[in-house]
Amino acid sequence: MTKAKYQQIIDDILLQIQNGTLEANMKLPTQRDLATSYQVNRSTVIQALEILQSYGTIESKPRLGYFVSDNKWNTYIKDNIQWQSYISHSSSKNNQYFIQRINELEFNPNLYRLSTGELNPSLIPNQQFKKILDQSNNIPLTSNYEYPLGNLNLRKAIVKHVKQWGIDCTVDHICITSGALQGLKLIADGLLVPQSNIIVESPSYIHSIRTWHNIHAKLKSLPISTIKSNINHLFSKSQNYRHSLFYTIPTCHNPTQHSYSAEEREKIVQQCQQQNIPIVEDDVYGELYLNGPRPLPLKTLDRNDNILYLGSLSKTVSPGLRIGWIIGKPTVISHLADLKMQNDYGASSISQYIAAQWLTNPQYHQCHIQNLKHELLVKRDQFLESLAQYFTDLGSWNTPEGSFYIWFELYHPIDMKALFDIAISHHILINPGEIYSEQAKQAIRFSYAYIDTSKIDTSLKQLSQLIIHLQQQTK
Numbered sequence: 001m002t003k004a005k006y007q008q009i010i011d012d013i014l015l016q017i018q019n020g021t022l023e024a025n026m027k028l029p030t031q032r033d034l035a036t037s038y039q040v041n042r043s044t045v046i047q048a049l050e051i052l053q054s055y056g057t058i059e060s061k062p063r064l065g066y067f068v069s070d071n072k073w074n075t076y077i078k079d080n081i082q083w084q085s086y087i088s089h090s091s092s093k094n095n096q097y098f099i100q101r102i103n104e105l106e107f108n109p110n111l112y113r114l115s116t117g118e119l120n121p122s123l124i125p126n127q128q129f130k131k132i133l134d135q136s137n138n139i140p141l142t143s144n145y146e147y148p149l150g151n152l153n154l155r156k157a158i159v160k161h162v163k164q165w166g167i168d169c170t171v172d173h174i175c176i177t178s179g180a181l182q183g184l185k186l187i188a189d190g191l192l193v194p195q196s197n198i199i200v201e202s203p204s205y206i207h208s209i210r211t212w213h214n215i216h217a218k219l220k221s222l223p224i225s226t227i228k229s230n231i232n233h234l235f236s237k238s239q240n241y242r243h244s245l246f247y248t249i250p251t252c253h254n255p256t257q258h259s260y261s262a263e264e265r266e267k268i269v270q271q272c273q274q275q276n277i278p279i280v281e282d283d284v285y286g287e288l289y290l291n292g293p294r295p296l297p298l299k300t301l302d303r304n305d306n307i308l309y310l311g312s313l314s315k316t317v318s319p320g321l322r323i324g325w326i327i328g329k330p331t332v333i334s335h336l337a338d339l340k341m342q343n344d345y346g347a348s349s350i351s352q353y354i355a356a357q358w359l360t361n362p363q364y365h366q367c368h369i370q371n372l373k374h375e376l377l378v379k380r381d382q383f384l385e386s387l388a389q390y391f392t393d394l395g396s397w398n399t400p401e402g403s404f405y406i407w408f409e410l411y412h413p414i415d416m417k418a419l420f421d422i423a424i425s426h427h428i429l430i431n432p433g434e435i436y437s438e439q440a441k442q443a444i445r446f447s448y449a450y451i452d453t454s455k456i457d458t459s460l461k462q463l464s465q466l467i468i469h470l471q472q473q474t475k
């Protein structure tokens with residue numbers, strides 16, 4: 001089998017590092033020159049460079065180009081080239097460059113995190129978790145392996161929890177996962193094949209993770225505006241949708257905050273049913289809808305077990321508990337639970353215990369969600385006020401109806417990679433829109449969930465000045 005073009009470029013650059021033709025700190029030829037010498041188009045070169053960058057083999061310097069990194073990894077390549085070859089030929093791809101850097105930088109306490117999709121530590125009920133563990137005399141705490149479907153008390157608690165939004169299920173419809181992310185991984189491994197057409201919204205959280213890349217199925221991105229304007233004709237009659245599925249975040253979408261109307265929800269469910277396309281409904285933010293009662297999950301409209309519903313405590317309670325769940329047809333759920341056992345033998349039993357107690361005790365979850373929504377509203381309003389003050393001439397955004405995010409689109413193009421780097425040097429961390437869609441190179445996903453309210457104004461003011469500066473430079 002001939003190697004893909006981008007892989008040939010990667011291998012060639014690695015070889016040049018190994019044999020010393022390229023040394024640490026040496027500048028690589030420009031993208032255009034690389035494209036000419038490898039006789040490929042520029043996007044192939046960019047793909048190869050981004051992958052090399054994700055290995056730490058090369059680094060990009062704003063406005064200067066790409067350089068061979070001066071790090072241990074390159075020394076390592078020289079001694080053990082076969083490891084690099086194993087890595088670069090593995091079917092699991094590293095995270096995108098921006099995500100890798102963000103994952104590391106989020107542990108730098110000097111950065112103001114204007115985009116982090118995680119609750120501020122002060123909003124996480126750690127004291128109550130302690131209390132739950134202290135009170136474990138009445139209900140004995142066990143830390144053995146759990147049922148393949150997950151802790152029974154937790155599943156009972158989830159049956160009640162989702163009932164409040166009209167989802168009717170039993171404990172056999174639920175598989176506990178280590179976060180919703182693992183649910184997505186189990187669905188990919190357990191249900192998809194390379195011939196699958198995975199229909200996804202664009203932009204979408206799903207583009208930020210590589211969970212569904214390994215199966216090499218086609219991701220068919222549909223802009224949310226296209227879905228809405230074609231709501232009666234979502235799928236083409238002539239296309240074969242065997243093995244396909246539709247992944248959607250219908251409420252408080254990440255990153256746009258979009259929520260479908262009740263009518264749109266019905267149409268989506270109806271048409272998927274007509275075409276026999278299962279839906280994966282990712283509802284990790286639905287409970288944080290701020291404008292009144294939350295829109296009902298698609299799962300409430302599911303008459304034929306067509307929908308796999310993903311929930312999680314990560315966004316509402318604590319991401320570190322790593323507790324999520326999939327709700328679906330029992331035969332599918334037991335297949336996914338079997339895969340889960342093969343993966344990790346169950347989510348942490350201590351986390352499952354805490355989650356079960358947390359959801360069962362009305363004093364905990366209900367009060368917490370009420371307070372949390374109040375706090376998020378305060379943070380949201382401060383964020384919107386500061387955006388209005390500093391960003392009105394720079395771009396546009398919507399008022400979020402819930403959860404954490406503000407999708408900001410610039411009016412005039414800038415080098416987003418340069419902004420990302422310069423912002424870091426000014427102690428500000430942002431998520432460029434490109435993480436969520438290749439087309440969103442001029443967008444930023446903001447989040448008010450993590451940053452201290454008192455730091456929102458100064459950080460946004462500073463960021464706006466950096467954008468203006470960059471725009472002036474490109475004029």
Ligand SMILES: Cc1ncc(COP(=O)(O)O)c(C=O)c1O
Pocket residue numbers: 117178179180181182205249254282284311312313314315319323324
């Ligand atoms: C839409 C969406 N689904 C799933 C996840 C993953 O959540 P968990 O922490 O439960 O794995 C995230 C996290 O950002 C998300 O935004």
